[in-house]
Amino acid sequence: MTIRRVVRRALPSLLALPFVLAFLLMLPVTQRFFLPPSDRLTELIETARDTVPPGEPVRYDVEYDRDLFRQYHLDVYGPLDDEADGDLRGFSGAAPVIVFYHGGSWLRGDKVMIRVVDRFLRRMREEGWFVVSINYTTSALRGIGGPVDQAATALEWVYRNAPNYGWDPARIGLYGVSSGGHVALMAVSDTNGSAHSPDQSLEPAFVFAESSPTDLIAMREGDAFENSGGFRFFPEWRLRYLSPITYVSPAVPPVLLFHGDRDETVHIDQSRSYADALTAAGGEVTFVSWTGGNHAFLNYTDRQWYRQETVALEWMREQFS
Numbered sequence: 008m009t010i011r012r013v014v015r016r017a018l019p020s021l022l023a024l025p026f027v028l029a030f031l032l033m034l035p036v037t038q039r040f041f042l043p044p045s046d047r048l049t050e051l052i053e054t055a056r057d058t059v060p061p062g063e064p065v066r067y068d069v070e071y072d073r074d075l076f077r078q079y080h081l082d083v084y085g086p087l088d089d090e091a092d093g094d095l096r097g098f099s100g101a102a103p104v105i106v107f108y109h110g111g112s113w114l115r116g117d118k119v120m121i122r123v124v125d126r127f128l129r130r131m132r133e134e135g136w137f138v139v140s141i142n143y144t145t146s147a148l149r150g151i152g153g154p155v156d157q158a159a160t161a162l163e164w165v166y167r168n169a170p171n172y173g174w175d176p177a178r179i180g181l182y183g184v185s186s187g188g189h190v191a192l193m194a195v196s197d198t199n200g201s202a203h204s205p206d207q208s209l210e211p212a213f214v215f216a217e218s219s220p221t222d223l224i225a226m227r228e229g230d231a232f233e234n235s236g237g238f239r240f241f242p243e244w245r246l247r248y249l250s251p252i253t254y255v256s257p258a259v260p261p262v263l264l265f266h267g268d269r270d271e272t273v274h275i276d277q278s279r280s281y282a283d284a285l286t287a288a289g290g291e292v293t294f295v296s297w298t299g300g301n302h303a304f305l306n307y308t309d310r311q312w313y314r315q316e317t318v319a320l321e322w323m324r325e326q327f328s
Contacts, residue, residue: 008077014264019195033097041045047305048115051305055122061129072157073143079157083172084116084128084138101175103212103327104137106165110185110218111144112302113154118142120184134324137174139165142147143190150241151249159191166209181214182226184303185273188219192262192281196254200217210260213326215319217265218303220273221281222252227270257289265323267300293322 064085072079086102104177109120122126131138143157162181169176183191191214220226223246227238237256238246247253262285266278282294295318301305304315 027195044170048111050065051120051123055117055119058122058125061125061132073159077122079161080118080142081161082121082140084121084140086135086137087129087132088135101169101178102135102137102173103156103178103180104139104165104172104174105131105168105180105182105323106162106191106211107138107140108181108183108187108191109140109160110187112185113151113186113190114144116144124312124316126313127319128317130320131323134320136327137172141256143187154190155193155249158194162194162211174262175302176209177212178212180323180326181211181220183215184217185219188214188216189221192216192219192251193222193249193254195260196251197258210258213261213263213323214259214262215265215315215323216278218267218270218273219264219278221250221277223247223250225277225280226273252284255281255285255288255290257283259288259290261291261326262293262295263319265297265304265319267297267302267304268296269306270302 025194032224051244066085068080069083070078089126107121109116109118111117111120114295121138121140128138138163141158141161143154143161150228162179164177165174165179181191181194183189195211195214223238224243227241227243230232263280264278264282266275276282278294279296283290285292295306297304297311297315304312307315
């Protein structure tokens with residue numbers, strides 16, 4: 008058999024190999040094997056699952072989207088109200104809703120992580136608010152663009168289903184931690200890839216972002232610690248497109264930024280730079296630098312967390328009013 012014949016026979020297989028590899032990378036089981044979550048993230052998820060289940064009314068694992076490889080789910084926590092009687096629709100009038108996006112470096116994490124801040128979850132519900140916790144993580148092949156798209160899709164679902172759950176589409180707030188804060192900020196950014204409500208006259212009332220990346224180009228240049236290396240493989244135009252700081256304008260809803268000055272994962276300059284840029288653009292932003300706080304304030308005491316919750320609740324209440 009000649010070399011030419013061998014090459015001719017092997018060529019179809021060689022040409023198909025990139026497509027086979029791409030398909031395998033999109034499978035969740037493949038990603039869990041090659042990209043396992045960090046020990047710290049696994050510990051957080053396990054801690055969240057071990058907490059006492061939040062009080063009713065709750066609806067778990069509601070599907071809001073699906074693709075060829077997986078389904079995407081969210082959990083709906085209803086307001087804590089004696090009149091609710093375990094029914095998500097047992098409320099008079101339209102209630103505000105908080106849409107929560109978990110952290111986990113865009114590829115990991117879980118909607119159950121809202122329970123890490125179980126008291127904050129309870130306090131938001133005691134305000135008479137719904138809380139919707141989103142699973143937005145996606146495939147390694149789609150990169151950060153996947154979570155950004157899913158964040159927008161989930162927000163569209165919330166608007167579309169407002170009549171079914173009894174919440175007010177004019178009073179929807181977004182809350183995200185770390186990468187979850189990034190996708191929340193992108194969900195209100197004016198890009199071709201990010202959508203808001205089906206009715207474009209409706210926009211979220213605010214965004215509350217903790218310890219969140221906002222300028223991925225700066226992160227590539229060293230404005231972070233754990234993630235900077237990976238961003239070197241992204242072209243600059245792509246990082247700019249996926250950076251909330253690119254889209255600052257007066258049209259961005261009010262933003263609250265929390266960041267610890269000892270964050271060793273996402274540098275505090277990510278929040279500081281976004282706040283300065285949004286202010287210069289004519290937007291409304293409140294930036295709070297918390298002394299001694301590490302990433303997502305996981306080093307904070309219960310007393311310090313309570314103070315943070317109170318500051319955030321007062322600000323959120325003001326935006327809803």
